[in-house]
Amino acid sequence: MDAAFTFFPIVALFPFIISIGLAIFSIWFMINLLRNQKEKNQILTEILHEMKHNESNE
Structure with a gap:
């Protein structure tokens, strides 16, 4: 039973970790x-510059 209580804080941080990961991924993508x-x-x-240069030479 004590083992379940030691993992609870880690599980409680999952939404926070996922949201931070999504924010970092979004910034990287942008x-x-x-x-x-x-x-x-x-x-x-x-x-465009090459095309204008070619037009002027014709």
Whole structure:
């Protein structure tokens, strides 16, 4: 019976641990999403500049 009471605080912390994990995962996901969007935007800007350069040479 004492063993059940020693594990109770650990079990009581599960919702807190899960919510902290979800918050960390959400922040990580947003940072990666923004980083990827910035990289794609930079690539598209380079393509646009190349297209404008090719138009001016024609």
